[in-house]
Amino acid sequence: MDEKDRTIKDFGEQWRKYSDNDGYYGSLELFSDILSPFLRPDEIRDCRVAEIGSGTGRIVNMLLEAGAKHVLAVEPSDAFEVLCRNIEQPEKVTCLKIMGEQLPAYGDLDYVFSIGVLHHIPDPAPVVEAVFKALRPGGNFLVWLYGKEGNGLYLAMVRPLRILTKHLPHFMLASLVEMIYWPLVFYIKLCHWLPLPLRKYMMSILERISPEKRRLIIYDQLNPSYAKYYAQSEARKLLLDGNFANVRIHHRHGYSWTVIGTKPNS
């Protein structure tokens, strides 16, 4: 099995252990933060949209709450069952158990979203190409990616750790997550007093997330076989190489990239 298939398998297992999207983690408020400064949730109202890499349906339900007319939810892993079960307005959703690169060339989508997914695909170019074909002219592709900039110290710690953790069985990884959880809680408290790395993310996002979902976030960092942390130029290039125009990028909370591009009219 190659790295791409291993990563999909890892997520299939992960999402069957952590299957709900409760609280701030699954809220429209968090979605608004992810889209900012390029889009507001109300701009999605009555639109035909897709999400690539839907996992447990967290973003799909946010899109429905924002008023999307129809959502295509793409998820290739065994989490597909969890996705179908979690969808809140099933009559407005089509779930597709396919890879992002297999998205049909509908040519009429207003928006495609891919939140926290492309950095887990070793060669994301075919996915970007498929999204381009699925959008209508003037339609937009918004992606959120892990960033390299702002994560220096974090990556110095997590990269060596991942060499081991991506191979651990669930019960061992879950025990390790428990050992990391309490120092993380302490670190978040310290961020109130000291200008520590990732302070902005800790205080504006992680502090608002429930203990259970914080554990999931630690697990999600350590579990997948493949994870790339994008430099700003690489994140922009991903959409520029896919022929997107008006590509704009935002350094979200100083640790990640939100990138948006438009399919040109001609």
Ligand SMILES: C[S@@+](CC[C@H](N)C(=O)[O-])C[C@H]1O[C@@H](n2cnc3c(N)ncnc32)[C@H](O)[C@@H]1O
């Ligand atoms: C970190 S999860 C993000 C889930 C969801 N977007 C969210 O934010 O809650 C990444 C998801 O991408 C999926 N994925 C991995 N490779 C993919 C591919 N080639 N095409 C589509 N989805 C893929 C995984 O199975 C996983 O569910």
